[in-house]
Amino acid sequence: MRTIYLDHAATTPIHPEVLQTMLTKGQDVFGNPSSIHSFGRETRKHLDEARRTVANSLGAKEQEIIFTSGGTESNNLALIGTALANKHKGKHIISTNQEHYATLDSLQYLESLGFTVSYIPVNEYGQVSVKDIELALTEETILVSVMAVNNETGVIQPIDEIAKGLKDKNILFHIDAVQAYGYIDIAVDEMNIDLLTVSSHKINGPKGVGALYIRDGVQLQSLLYGGEQERKRRPGTESVINIIGFQKAVEIMQQEKMKRNKLYEEYKTLFLQTLRDEKVEYYINGPLDKTVPTIVNLSFPSCEVETLLTNLDLEGIAASSGSACTAGSVEYSHVLLAMFGDNSERPKNSIRFSFGSHNTKESVVEAAKRIAKIIKRLKAL
Numbered sequence: 001m002r003t004i005y006l007d008h009a010a011t012t013p014i015h016p017e018v019l020q021t022m023l024t025k026g027q028d029v030f031g032n033p034s035s036i037h038s039f040g041r042e043t044r045k046h047l048d049e050a051r052r053t054v055a056n057s058l059g060a061k062e063q064e065i066i067f068t069s070g071g072t073e074s075n076n077l078a079l080i081g082t083a084l085a086n087k088h089k090g091k092h093i094i095s096t097n098q099e100h101y102a103t104l105d106s107l108q109y110l111e112s113l114g115f116t117v118s119y120i121p122v123n124e125y126g127q128v129s130v131k132d133i134e135l136a137l138t139e140e141t142i143l144v145s146v147m148a149v150n151n152e153t154g155v156i157q158p159i160d161e162i163a164k165g166l167k168d169k170n171i172l173f174h175i176d177a178v179q180a181y182g183y184i185d186i187a188v189d190e191m192n193i194d195l196l197t198v199s200s201h202k203i204n205g206p207k208g209v210g211a212l213y214i215r216d217g218v219q220l221q222s223l224l225y226g227g228e229q230e231r232k233r234r235p236g237t238e239s240v241i242n243i244i245g246f247q248k249a250v251e252i253m254q255q256e257k258m259k260r261n262k263l264y265e266e267y268k269t270l271f272l273q274t275l276r277d278e279k280v281e282y283y284i285n286g287p288l289d290k291t292v293p294t295i296v297n298l299s300f301p302s303c304e305v306e307t308l309l310t311n312l313d314l315e316g317i318a319a320s321s322g323s324a325c326t327a328g329s330v331e332y333s334h335v336l337l338a339m340f341g342d343n344s345e346r347p348k349n350s351i352r353f354s355f356g357s358h359n360t361k362e363s364v365v366e367a368a369k370r371i372a373k374i375i376k377r378l379k380a381l
């Protein structure tokens with residue numbers, strides 16, 4: 001029995017062309033990009049080209065891109081770095097209660113330093129209200145941070161409207177675009193975004209590398225010390241081969257964006273239709289027409305998430321949920337709790353399925369049929 005991978009929101013398989021590029025370049029491009037000799041200059045050239053590629057994909061300037069180790073570091077640097085650098089202007093930050101933990105934990109750390117954070121609730125559709133954000137603004141507000149696409153539900157947030165409400169208010173706007181990059185159009189300058197996070201391994205690139213867009217003029221305090229790399233904002237020798245792989249993944253992403261989106265939307269539609277054909281009862285968490293093509297989060301009534309995940313794995317289906325299982329205790333998805341509340345059964349019976357390059361139409365149908373078999377067996381018990 002072949003294993004079917006439906007967890008592309010967690011990470012994507014590295015693209016063969018990306019891997020080949022890294023292997024080829026890795027044999028020759030090994031100099032330290034900070035060295036002034038020919039080996040260093042050659043490496044620096046590749047680093048500059050990669051920075052230019054990422055910048056162009058976001059409608060940014062080359063000097064506004066900082067390479068990091070990934071989404072978590074980028075979010076930490078964006079939130080903590082700007083908060084510390086701008087605390088003389090105020091110590092109030094606004095975010096939502098369904099952000100990724102890379103954001104939530106960074107905000108919790110800032111609260112321990114004396115900052116105040118307003119966590120705006122989302123509605124049952126997983127969207128934050130622009131009006132609620134505007135009502136939460138105070139004279140002390142220095143930063144608003146909202147993820148563009150939720151990593152568990154795939155729901156797209158009203159980023160454009162939030163940005164318009166913040167324009168000319170001298171308040172920084174940060175976007176976690178890790179799940180949005182490559183699937184929705186992003187133009188940081190036109191959208192009035194000040195900071196934006198992306199990650200390589202979500203777009204079929206290597207793990208351990210990402211980028212943070214920082215608009216020219218934004219004050220940001222470095223969280224690391226010991227070098228002047230990345231315009232003194234992220235010291236340490238750059239992971240050049242990973243960055244070259246990231247560049248290649250971005251190039252492929254831009255070339256194939258429309259084709260990928262159409263194909264992954266077909267996968268999602270086919271997956272849901274097959275479940276219906278198999279007479280499986282489910283509810284979709286979040287409005288289907290306001291989600292990215294890659295993600296769907298389903299609630300299966302009368303089932304338990306731990307049992308579902310165990311059976312999915314035994315049936316060769318790789319999927320995930322928002323719950324973190326530890327010895328003797330379960331913490332259900334904070335995203336679904338934010339959408340439906342503590343009394344809802346959905347956080348206890350929901351699974352995220354995410355589609356991508358490791359799938360075919362045949363494998364998606366096969367996965368849905370296996371899932372149907374599992375659901376029917378569990379309900380019979």
